[in-house]
Amino acid sequence: MKLIFAIVSDEDSPRLMAEVNRAGYRVTKLHSTGGFLRSGNTTLMAVVEDSAQEEVLTIIRKNSKSRKAAINANIPPSTMGAAYVPYPVEVNIGGATVFVVPVEHFEKI
Numbered sequence: 066m067k068l069i070f071a072i073v074s075d076e077d078s079p080r081l082m083a084e085v086n087r088a089g090y091r092v093t094k095l096h097s098t099g100g101f102l103r104s105g106n107t108t109l110m111a112v113v114e115d116s117a118q119e120e121v122l123t124i125i126r127k128n129s130k131s132r133k134a135a136i137n138a139n140i141p142p143s144t145m146g147a148a149y150v151p152y153p154v155e156v157n158i159g160g161a162t163v164f165v166v167p168v169e170h171f172e173k174i
Contacts, residue, residue, distance in 0.1 A: 078107035131160035
């Protein structure tokens with residue numbers, strides 16, 4: 066058995082959870098925050114048989130696309146007394162960070 070952790074954008078999580086459930090797998094949702102943008106993330110956990118690992122990873126790939134977004138980054142002042150100037154920067158957001166770990170024991174009570 067494998068435990069799949071998928072850290073995805075909050076925007077992608079409802080669709081991804083629905084697709085994983087539709088395929089017959091259970092998933093647990095944890096709210097999380099982190100990364101460079103401190104944006105809202107969702108961590109999904111699913112325990113699957115080894116033979117189902119690739120199917121679940123395929124579902125994650127199809128439903129967690131990265132996209133570009135513009136954010137305002139503060140540029141430090143070059144001289145004393147100058148103000149911070151917001152500067153738009155294009156970054157990639159979304160996608161998924163996935164960890165797959167072996168499960169020694171699983172019990173649903």
